Amino acid sequence: MHAQRRVTSKDVAERAGVSRTTVSFVLNNVPGVRISEGTRQKVLHAARELNYYPNAAARSLASRKTRRIGLVLCQSPERIFVDAFLPGVLRGIGDMAQAQEFGVLLQSVENVAQPDAYTHLVGEKQIDGIILSGPRSDDGQLLALRKEGFPVVLLGQLEGSGVPFVDVDSVGGARLAVEHLIEHGHERIGLITNAPPQYTASAQRERGYRQALEEHGLTYDRGLVCCGDFNEESGWRAMSELLEVVPPPTAVFAASDLVAFGAMEAAKARGLKIPHDLALVGFDDVPLARYVDPPLTTIRLPAYELGAGAGRMLLGLIKGEEVKDTQLFLETELVVRDSCGIHEGATLERSV
Amino acid sequence: MHAQRRVTSKDVAERAGVSRTTVSFVLNNVPGVRISEGTRQKVLHAARELNYYPNAAARSLASRKTRRIGLVLCQSPERIFVDAFLPGVLRGIGDMAQAQEFGVLLQSVENVAQPDAYTHLVGEKQIDGIILSGPRSDDGQLLALRKEGFPVVLLGQLEGSGVPFVDVDSVGGARLAVEHLIEHGHERIGLITNAPPQYTASAQRERGYRQALEEHGLTYDRGLVCCGDFNEESGWRAMSELLEVVPPPTAVFAASDLVAFGAMEAAKARGLKIPHDLALVGFDDVPLARYVDPPLTTIRLPAYELGAGAGRMLLGLIKGEEVKDTQLFLETELVVRDSCGIHEGATLERSV
DNA sequence: CCGCGTTACTAACACGTGTTAAAACCATGC
DNA sequence: GCATGGTTTTAACACGTGTTAGTAACGCGG
Incomplete structure (x- = not known):
């Protein structure tokens, strides 16, 4: 039959x-x-x-190896942001895994209150190692896993934990953005952070902003710094505040594209022309950054490379190789469009 | 130790x-x-x-069940489009799987020339069933799998193959869009398809357009139909053609948001105000649809439900239940924003 | 006391592979 | 002819669970 x-x-x-x-x-x-x-x-x-x-099961049973890695996606407040990069990250991890004939087992953790949602993957020996995206510092399971020597790699860092990770060089990225503005003559540059300062990424982006200013002999002015909170609404509010300052900034670095979108609308609503009256640079290069009006100059995150880097590192750990660079920061890239004013007068950029 | x-x-x-x-x-x-x-x-x-x-391996070996399903992502020309919905689809599949204590094994097929890239999952008995996204009609492996009774569910249909699938009701969605325009007084409604007509989804969206016209006593005019080709560039070209027609259409249904973006720019470039001079409705509701100027009225695809539906169907097949609705079309939803002209004079929509 | 049905448990095998320790084979030099 | 050493091959066990067939315990009517 x-x-x-x-x-x-x-x-x-x-x-x-x-x-x-x-x-x-x-x-x-x-x-x-x-x-x-x-x-x-x-x-x-x-x-x-x-x-x-x-037969995979028989092979696993006998060899005690599964040839599978787990990818755990933890719900984060920046969901919209994460979603935009997920496909790239997945491709990166997938390619690395496939090259070594490993499979990728996906697990999303909905509820932070139930953090052991991925422990069973390890207990049941479904996987040889794990990539954890959006780690929480209060994740006890994670530290326990690491202590018993189970291979773990984080996407995004957990400061002071010593767990191997791959992350974006946020400091460098922010510096890139601000230096770009400085090099084109701006001296009063505002900052709208992407999130409250207790978030690692937020603190790092502010540090980059600061470094860029200092390296070019500009003074850091607290009055030109406002706090964003992930969404465009917060960007709108922050920009409104910044524009009250006298004299107002001639340029603003918004440390998140979503926040930048809100900021852009706020500036427009006050009758300001971007980039003519105010230059704006974002951070992330989400897919729609090139579609807003004017197209947003921003910092591109290496989504694919993040995934590939984490995959490569984890596979190295699994094979017992001595992985030396267990803390990997990946470089960002400045994507110049129109909102920074460099292309003044150019028509809508239509290239990819 | x-x-x-x-x-x-x-x-x-x-x-x-x-x-x-x-x-x-x-x-x-x-x-x-x-x-x-x-x-x-x-x-x-x-x-x-x-x-x-x-132990999962031992259990699989003995019971001959893996409690895992495969999700195979085939590279498609509409990659940008697919990417936007991937997170939602993943959540849908993940939730269904998790509820039944199944795992999800991810596999992306880069190269169409190497279509057996997922066969090994079945041969090695890594999975109990498979969800195939973006199926190709020339995929011999797929038919072979089905013939030997292996549970398969497609995301997107493969006409005439008889393989169970979950897909969007494109016909209904297109009808929804066009009816909306008709109900608000438009009688000369242009169509820009999302892709060449040999693509199933494209043909279906045109059919919906046609049905809406006929049901309201309007005649189908070949001259008001132009062909898009996935990207905005093609939308720009198509809109340019449509605006040459005399008399020009008062409204346009672009059967893809990306195509609609290009069309919108083309209309703007000719000095037309949207929606005042020309109403526009898109299809897909990609994340950036609400950010363009004016925010695009469009048809929302049920990403989560697609994943959940496919997951549920596959799990049913695996458990040997008699799945009756083996061909599932999911309803779309009209998302009214500004580009269709219903909110004439309203301010920028800032809600989610 | 015996036979019988029901309930609660157990001994033993099957699943398909990896891997170790030992055996078979083979050519060589004495 | 025979010990020697090296190359191939094999028999046998381990991996941890699901599952069938069968047994002990127990109550009960005869």
Whole structure:
């Protein structure tokens, strides 16, 4: 009727006229065991003829390795932001895994109150290692895992925890943005942060802003700094405040594109022309940054590279290699569009 | 040193003073086997005390079930489009899987030339069923899988193949958009398709456009139909053509938001005010649709529900339930913003 | 006391592979 | 002919669970 009986390594062995063990040796290229070229070919041929696939469960059971990694997505307040980068990150992780013939098991943790939602993956030995996106500092499970030596890599850092991670170089990115404005003559540059300062990323972006100012001999003015809170609404409010300052800034760095969108609308609502009356630079390069009016100059995050980096690092840890750079910061990239005023008078950018 | 020896069901059995089989009976709630409440509690207690997790590989091997489903993402030309919905779809699938204690194994197929990139998942028995996003009609592997009775569900349909699928009701969605325009007085309504007509989704959206016209006694005018090609550039070109027609349309339905963005720019470039001089409705509700100027009225696709529907259907097939609705079309939703002219004079919509 | 049905449990095998320790084979030199 | 050493191959066990067939305990009517 259905399913012709599964092909096992025993069938391959019989077909090739050898023992099952020999088949295993050949197919796994076991080091230290020399197999004559003749038998090797016989085995490979038989396996191909029978369309043999080794059973993953049996293999895992015997070898104690699953050839799978877990990707855990923790719900974060910046969901919209995370969503925009998820496809790129997934591709990065997927490519690395595929290259080493690993699978990727996805798990999303809805509820922060139930943080053991991914522990079962480890307990059941579903995976050999785990990539955790959006880690919470109050995640006890995480530290427990690490203590027992289970391979873990974070996407985004958890300061002081010592857990290996891959993250964006936010400081450098912010500096890139602000230096760009400075180089084009601006001296009064406002900052709208992406979030309250207790968020690591927020503090780092502010640090970059500060560094850029100081390195170019400009003074850091607290009055030119306002706090964003992830969404555009907060950007609107912050920009409104900044425009009350006298004299007002000639340029603003908004440390998040979403916040920048709100800020842009607020400036427009007051009759200001961007970039003519006010230059604006964002951060993240979310997909719609190039569509707003004017197209937003911003800092691109290396989504694919984040995923690929985390995947590569985790696979290294799993294989027991001595991974040296266990804390990886990836470089960002300045994407120049119109909102910064460099292209004054140019028409709508239509390229990718 | 490391890893205190794994806790097995044998340990639980000894601790509870029963046999290993009894443990299995209790933990799996095997139907038809009656266990006294006393032993049941003893077993559960022991398992909890020892922090016991059954080994997934062993369980798979013995039961011939993996409790995992595969999600295969095929590269499609509409990548930008797919990316925007991926997070929602993932959440939908993930939720359904999690509810039944299934895992989700992700696999992306980069290269169309290598379509067997996901066959190994089945051959190795990594998964019990598969969800295929962006199926190609020339995918021989797919039909082979189906023929041998392996549970498959498509995201997006493959006409005439008979493979179970979940898809958007594109016809209904397009009708919704066009009816909205008709109800507000428009009689010359142009269509810009999302893609060349050989694409199923494109043909369906045109059909919906046609149905809406006919049901309201308007005649279908070939001259008011132009072909888009996924991107905004094609939308720009198509809109330029439509505006040459005399008399020009008073409203345009662009069967894709991206195409609509290009069309919107083209209209603006000719000095037309949207929605005053020309009403515009899009399709997809990509995240940035609410940010363009004016915010785009469009048709929302139920991303989460697509994932949830596919997940539910696949899990049903796996459990051998008689799934009756094996071809599922999900309803869309009209999202009214400003580009259609209904809110004439209203201020920028700032709500979610 | 015996036979019988029901309930609660157990012994033993199956699942398909990895891997170790030992055996078979083979050529070589004495 | 035989010990030697190296190369291939094999038999046998381990991995941790699900599951069938079977047994002990128990109550009950005869």
